Amino acid sequence: MNRFLLYARTLAHLQLQQIFALVQKRILPARTVISDFKDVQLREGIGLSACISRSRLSGNEFVFSFLNQTREFPEGKIDWLCKDMPKLWRYNLHYFDYLLDSDRCSKAKARLISDWIDRNPIGIGDGWEPYTLSLRIVNWIKFFLGGEGSVLERWSHSLYHQTLWLERNVETHILANHYLKNGVALFFAGMYFRGEDADRWLLKARQILHRQLDEQFLGDGGHYERSPMYHAISVRDYLDVLNLIYNSRIGITYEGTERLEVRTRLAVEFLRDLCLPDGEIPLFNDAAFGIAPCPADVISYAHSVFDYVPQPYNSSFAVKEKAFSGYYVTREGPDMMVIDCGPVGPDYQPGHAHADTLSFELALDGRRVVVDTGVYDYEPGSRRAYARSTRAHNTVCVDGQDQSEVWGVFRVARRAYPLYASLTSDRPGHALFLGAHDGYRRLPGRLTHERMIEYFSPGRWTVRDTVQGKGEHSIESYLHLHPDYEPHIVAGVVEVRDRTGRVHMVVEPPANATTTLRSGCYFPEFGKELANSIIVMAYRGRVPVTLTYRMLKTVTPQ
Template identity: 40%
Template sequence: MRLWRTVRHLKPVQVYGRAWFRLARPKPDLSPAPALRVLAGCWVSPAARPPSMTGPRAFRFLNVDGAQDEIGWDGPEREKLWRYNQHYFDDLNAEGAANRVQWHRALIEEWIGANPPGQGTGWEPYPTSLRIVNWIKWALAGNPLSAEARWSLAVQARWLIRRLEWHLLGNHLFANAKALLFAGSVFAGPEAERWLARGEAILARQMPEQILPDGGHFELSTMYHALALEDMLDLVNLARTRGGTAPELAVSGMLRWLAAMCHPDGQIAFFNDAAFGVAPVPAALIAYAERLGFSAPAEPGPLTWHEDTGYARLAAGPAVLLADLARIGPEYLPGHAHADTLSFELSLYGQRVIVNGGTSVYGYGPERSRQRGTAAHSTATVAGADSSEVWGGFRVARRAYPFDLRVTEDPDGALSATGAHDGYRRLPGAPVHRRDWRLTARGLSVSDSVNPAASAEARYLLAPGIQVETTGVREGTLSLHDGESIRWRADGGPVRIEPARWHHAFGQSQDTQCLVLPLADGASRMTFDWS
């Protein structure tokens, strides 16, 4: 039944596309590469990530080191996501890449020789897509590709166009189409025009679906939004280099959405799959947009309600609150969803105070399930269950649907957000969780109710380094890094303090603590006072 409740949301193309993808076995086309196209414009320097090469044949991905001599290109010594990164070639366009050109040139030639066309992890569609783009961006930056590398690029593009990820859709299909656009833009002739036309046709359908009217990416992950914004900026850059038209209208809205979903520290909030170090930092994306002629987004106002994506930003005095009133993501594509409905994050005096757990692992296993579960987020759990049935690494069965959403400024100047969700209706009594936030320049109150009353707890995950002191079973203080102090007081059951973990980057976690407030008779309220 769980499997049925998962697959019933899929689009038909995902079902028959999966069967086709597993059964189809195209042969690589090894014919010579088309001629190069004469480009009309100049390539603008893109957003750069931190370097990932630590030596001529050594890497650091996901905060784990590896040497080429030890693991090769497909070694089982590293998890699959690490090996995916190995085949991306992100370092070609990373910070200081000009100082590693000889490493890059040798690495490209080694990859061609060690990865026969169509074989191994490196020829799966997603790493193939990212590698095509990275090789071409490196070439556009002034690093000529050898004849063998140009041939390999053409073979990769021919392979990709027959291995498009229709069974996954979302960011994977977008990456496939982007790679075809890049390949079709730098090569000339009828074959390159077919790549270009196929990429343009896919993006013409996918962009309106994936970029919502409020500017947010439809998978509702701040991290994947930043990656999608990088993709859009690259496409604008490429179109101008080729001398064609560019999808520029979506960029400004995406920049505004990203700015509103960042903390005062300049980094993204953690909703759904999110971590630092995967996408370029927001400042790098904004700088890239400015180099392309876009205006930097204005500073968000006190109240921002992203109605299409379902996220709210409330800012008053020294406080910034980001609230998740969103559905988990597209019905047919919840792979990056967490059971985090009605969670929130809070910064005070420029420091994160209340957070969500983040993401440090992909794949399958109990730790991935725990990180996606409700208890790893600053929201309420009922009967120890997850608000949405996350399972299998990237699956979701029954989902929480938010309703009765309001984001307002009260007559007294306080900022309020409220919403409910039905994710726990599968439990006995069909309880509904409702949460209300009320923020002023002096403090925050968070009220939770579960109706009908059931065993429930409101969880407040603290950022690492926040010191907790109790002055009673329902009150105490939080001490911030800069010496500021916040008083907290609870209405409900006695508060307990649990050890917890914050997963700020892949492969990395930090110890922290969580305030756990049991609901009494189906209700609780937590008040934070920094006046």
Template identity: 40%
Template sequence: MDKLWRYNLHYFDDLNALEAARRLDWHRVLMERWIAENPAGAGTGWEPYPTSLRIVNWIKWALSGRSLSETALQSLAVQVRWLNRRLEYHLLGNHLFANAKALVFAGLFFEGAEAAGWLERGCAILEREVPEQILEDGGHFERSTMYHALALEDMLDLLNLSCSFPGNGRARWQAFAAVLPERIDLMRRWLASMCHPDGDIALFNDAALAVAPSPREIEAYALRLGLSSLCDQATRHAKTWLAESGYIRLDAGAAVALLDVAPVGPDYLPGHAHADTLSFELSLYGRRVLVNSGTSVYGTGAERVRQRSTSAHNTVVVANENSSEVWSGFRVARRARPFGLMFDDNDGLKVSCAHDGYQRLSESPTHRRNWELRRNEFLVSDSVTGGNYRSEANFHFHPDVVLEEDETCSSGQAVFPDGNKLYWKIEVGTGRLEPSTWHPEFGLNQPTTRLVISLVKGESTIRFSWDEKIALERSER
């Protein structure tokens, strides 16, 4: 099995899954079997990240009213000692956060001087990492919607833990727990802004469905902890700009567009980044219609690199190069940096932005994209200035829509399962349809189709509409 799948087998997430009480006897047997078959320090299960998640899951299970056997308690203490000597400072990010969370859980669950040391060390790391990893707009600094949801679950777990262990003389823990609700509120708002109308996350950077709890499950968890409902805090705006993380949400009528004007991530930690600068996703009538690649594999290999590539996203490829140099499994060399972001809301919702990712090429080309969302139309215009490079804009359709195009592919329609339609008209550029794939979950590849527009003299424009009368008028012009 791939390492990712082996990691998941060692997490013990099922201890706290839905209807876990029905599997109580099996869980007890499984824990004892794990202890017997995984001697200390041996194998994938003892790497720091799965060890951290397993520690938390075992303690959650115990705090939920189950009793750990003496053997399991001894093993748990050994696991924490092992982790405490192997914190992932070399990886940082969500790995170090998970390490610290496990130390805090263990430091509160166990008693004595050693446990107090675990708690103190875990709190010290979290005091530093929460302001570093959670940006001022509430987004996680790796710019992955999936890892944001996982980080939000971590924060809610810590808030939940503070209800079981409110203080009891632990001043540092009490002070840290006091700041959690405000930061969690920002993270919840960010997640709500980055979801499609179907209620699930958009797929930017390393992101897949069914890994983190769904946004609905996360929100239900927040409400159970006594946090106020998001519905009581704000109304939906036509434009939501998440300035620090670099995403924009546009709402108009039946359409929702999510735009990526973000850096690939923190400069020292771009491992979950895709070469997707200036990409976007689009929903219409509550359904996804234009989608980014998603993520079905980790590790190294050609498929991992392809899924991270620019051509796997709804943006422009110049000279058959990636906008950011993604390589290996979790590496990025030279990377695109957005600049020149502008808004104009006078006539519809207009956004313009450029990036410098292709300026490493000999004639320093620059890609600029303009989006304009109106009640019945969505216009996407691209320009590449500098040199005479072959440039192509990609638009990946969701697998559920059926495409029908004219003979030249200059116009066509995407038919939804419920009969609704999205029409397109290429106003500048030449188009063709190609087979593609979508990866909404780990291990899942779904065939789909992409529309590729070749820029003409460095320019392309496509107009999407969902009003048949408007589409006909545009076509006749």
């Protein structure tokens, strides 16, 4: 791909404030501040109930395990630069999520805070990037309010200075979940400290939090980046804000708190509806296990913050249409399908988008069988490129091209846009999804991909793909299987067996396609790669053409 055109097609979608901030960031140094901290004061009456964290101690106090990579440091000699580790790993080291780990002793936590202050000069290294600053500010304040010991004056001074730095370097060049994190950090610091600076932080934070609530959370409760993982993270952020408001008695009136709670409740409900029967999120759009709090913890946290109680499903059969976000759910008992047919994300920030329109995940008897590939890392390389590509998803690829021009680590040039999408049910046990996208209109013949998925109880799915347009093209449709299952071609159909040889599903491939099996890879967590199998149904010829396959749930007797 022509790199100049990629840049042009990517930059064309940015907001003016992003372009201005990017130019400013490239030309000018980070905006710093000098303060003698003579008047650092804390508010009285600040409170916080128990928060949630996924950080857990690994080995001893100075062993850190993030993204399935572990480093052990000599006691009192943390290498905060860690240049041999991936950038996201270094970010996690600076987040200080481990302060909320109950298995790590308070003295070790205190040593880590002091060591960070001593060895991280202002403005130098990953620890001073606004995103890491934001998470660390919140985690330090949570720890300080947790009552695990006295808070040293130098800790408060450092925290104050970090917030001054953040205030002058908010991420208006990125926006999205980064900007929201900046707002949450400024809110926590504005509540924790007292004085003119703190009041200014609080005012700025309120503006960010309320505006981003409307901007980032859609009418169905979903987060606009369309990543279930970042949805869960952002929901936790707003729960933290409400937690701090409801447990503090400092004589400040919070306009809009009721609206914050109503919208956060809807976002919690969205998360619950999207979870597969194993209780975890689908892995669309840079989602992985083990980063965000698990959905059960988010729901429990929502209950503790504002008495959220999930409503029971009306019956064993349910359909959920999340039209604003572009997710469509069919559930019957322990079987569930989640279909993705939404925009790649906000036009100005699709950094976590994958080229996966009309893909799906499928669980049978409570276990994932057809899976999204997931995400391995945020580093340039073959794994990152593959995870974002169309061929890594359960959808149709034309002429070997991605639906959306994903490139670099977080960039997207030309994007696939949904043309329509709907999920209907005219009776229990029957559902019909219809959707289409225009991602291949840039190819010769101006192609569109239309997909119909029809569900019949019990356990039967018909998938009909139609590629409209002109000319001769190569078309491949993929089914990525969970590593616990293996495909076997038998008498023209594909049997999907577990490791004991039991057949859980039969795939009847299109009569006009050639069916083959390929080896693939599955990234359920950052830094974790598992081998899996891919069913590939291929066609080469003229379009328009329709390819139809069926998936039939069937378990042989034991």
